[in-house]
Amino acid sequence: MDTIFAGISNLHYPLISAIVLDDHKKGVIVNTVEIEKDWIARGFSFGVGTIKSGDGVKEAVHDDKDELVLMETGKYEFILDNKTFFQNGDIEVLIPAGVTHSIKNIGLNGAKIYYGYKPKNL
Secondary structure, three states: OEEEEOOOOOOOOOOOEEEEOHHHHOOOOOOHHHHHHHHHHOOOOOEEEEEOOOOEEEEEOOOOEEEEEEEOOOEEEEEEOOEEEEEEOOEEEEEOOOOOEEEEEOOOOOEEEEEEEEEOOO
16 A cells, blocks of 8 residues: 555645555455554554445544544545545545544445544654
Protein backbone atom coordinates (compact mmCIF):
# COMPACT_ATOMS: atom_id res chain seq x y z
CA MET A 1 0.00 0.00 0.00
CA ASP A 2 1.25 3.45 -0.87
CA THR A 3 0.56 6.43 1.32
CA ILE A 4 -0.67 9.53 -0.46
CA PHE A 5 -1.96 12.84 0.81
CA ALA A 6 -5.45 13.63 -0.34
CA GLY A 7 -5.56 16.79 -2.43
CA ILE A 8 -9.28 16.61 -3.00
CA SER A 9 -10.86 19.25 -5.28
CA ASN A 10 -9.70 22.65 -4.08
CA LEU A 11 -9.85 21.52 -0.47
CA HIS A 12 -6.49 21.99 1.21
CA TYR A 13 -6.71 19.95 4.36
CA PRO A 14 -3.18 18.81 5.15
CA LEU A 15 -4.15 16.60 8.09
CA ILE A 16 -6.09 14.16 5.91
CA SER A 17 -4.08 11.25 4.61
CA ALA A 18 -5.12 8.32 2.50
CA ILE A 19 -3.82 4.89 1.60
CA VAL A 20 -4.72 3.35 -1.74
CA LEU A 21 -5.57 -0.33 -1.50
CA ASP A 22 -4.05 -1.45 -4.78
CA ASP A 23 -5.09 -5.10 -4.44
CA HIS A 24 -8.76 -4.21 -4.01
CA LYS A 25 -8.72 -2.00 -7.07
CA LYS A 26 -7.63 -5.06 -9.07
CA GLY A 27 -10.75 -6.92 -7.96
CA VAL A 28 -9.18 -8.86 -5.09
CA ILE A 29 -11.40 -9.09 -2.02
CA VAL A 30 -10.19 -6.89 0.82
CA ASN A 31 -8.20 -8.92 3.32
CA THR A 32 -9.82 -7.81 6.57
CA VAL A 33 -7.28 -9.70 8.68
CA GLU A 34 -4.37 -7.84 7.04
CA ILE A 35 -6.07 -4.45 7.46
CA GLU A 36 -6.77 -5.18 11.12
CA LYS A 37 -3.15 -6.25 11.74
CA ASP A 38 -1.87 -3.11 10.01
CA TRP A 39 -4.14 -0.79 11.99
CA ILE A 40 -3.34 -2.42 15.33
CA ALA A 41 0.39 -2.13 14.53
CA ARG A 42 -0.23 1.60 13.93
CA GLY A 43 -2.01 1.96 17.30
CA PHE A 44 -5.64 1.95 16.07
CA SER A 45 -8.54 -0.20 17.20
CA PHE A 46 -10.49 -2.00 14.48
CA GLY A 47 -14.21 -2.38 13.80
CA VAL A 48 -16.44 -3.24 10.85
CA GLY A 49 -19.92 -1.96 10.00
CA THR A 50 -22.18 -1.46 7.01
CA ILE A 51 -23.58 1.76 5.58
CA LYS A 52 -26.61 1.40 3.30
CA SER A 53 -26.93 3.55 0.20
CA GLY A 54 -28.21 6.98 1.28
CA ASP A 55 -27.30 6.40 4.94
CA GLY A 56 -24.29 7.66 6.81
CA VAL A 57 -22.48 8.35 10.03
CA LYS A 58 -23.95 11.40 11.73
CA GLU A 59 -21.82 14.37 12.69
CA ALA A 60 -19.34 13.57 15.42
CA VAL A 61 -16.16 14.92 16.96
CA HIS A 62 -13.62 13.04 19.06
CA ASP A 63 -11.43 15.47 21.00
CA ASP A 64 -9.22 12.78 22.48
CA LYS A 65 -8.62 10.40 19.56
CA ASP A 66 -7.85 10.20 15.85
CA GLU A 67 -10.21 8.15 13.68
CA LEU A 68 -9.29 6.04 10.69
CA VAL A 69 -11.99 4.99 8.21
CA LEU A 70 -11.97 2.91 5.07
CA MET A 71 -14.99 2.46 2.85
CA GLU A 72 -14.73 -0.80 0.94
CA THR A 73 -16.42 0.27 -2.31
CA GLY A 74 -18.73 2.96 -3.66
CA LYS A 75 -18.77 6.75 -3.40
CA TYR A 76 -18.93 8.82 -0.22
CA GLU A 77 -19.48 12.37 0.91
CA PHE A 78 -17.21 13.43 3.76
CA ILE A 79 -17.79 16.64 5.68
CA LEU A 80 -14.81 17.67 7.79
CA ASP A 81 -15.02 20.92 9.74
CA ASN A 82 -17.78 22.17 7.38
CA LYS A 83 -15.73 21.38 4.26
CA THR A 84 -17.22 18.81 1.88
CA PHE A 85 -15.33 16.43 -0.37
CA PHE A 86 -16.28 13.31 -2.29
CA GLN A 87 -14.26 10.14 -2.18
CA ASN A 88 -14.49 6.75 -3.84
CA GLY A 89 -14.14 3.61 -1.77
CA ASP A 90 -10.79 1.86 -1.38
CA ILE A 91 -9.22 4.90 0.29
CA GLU A 92 -8.24 5.11 3.93
CA VAL A 93 -9.03 8.50 5.48
CA LEU A 94 -7.48 9.77 8.71
CA ILE A 95 -9.72 12.14 10.68
CA PRO A 96 -7.60 13.96 13.27
CA ALA A 97 -8.77 14.45 16.85
CA GLY A 98 -10.95 17.53 17.26
CA VAL A 99 -12.27 17.55 13.67
CA THR A 100 -16.07 17.58 13.33
CA HIS A 101 -16.99 15.03 10.69
CA SER A 102 -19.72 13.02 9.00
CA ILE A 103 -19.80 10.43 6.23
CA LYS A 104 -22.62 9.61 3.81
CA ASN A 105 -22.81 6.73 1.34
CA ILE A 106 -23.89 8.36 -1.93
CA GLY A 107 -23.23 5.23 -3.98
CA LEU A 108 -25.87 2.90 -5.37
CA ASN A 109 -25.19 0.02 -2.97
CA GLY A 110 -24.48 -0.57 0.69
CA ALA A 111 -20.86 -1.11 1.64
CA LYS A 112 -18.65 -2.11 4.52
CA ILE A 113 -16.96 0.57 6.58
CA TYR A 114 -13.83 -0.25 8.53
CA TYR A 115 -13.09 2.15 11.39
CA GLY A 116 -10.68 2.51 14.25
CA TYR A 117 -9.55 4.95 16.90
CA LYS A 118 -6.19 5.89 18.38
CA PRO A 119 -5.62 8.11 21.40
CA LYS A 120 -4.44 11.57 20.38
CA ASN A 121 -0.67 12.03 19.97
CA LEU A 122 0.26 8.36 20.22
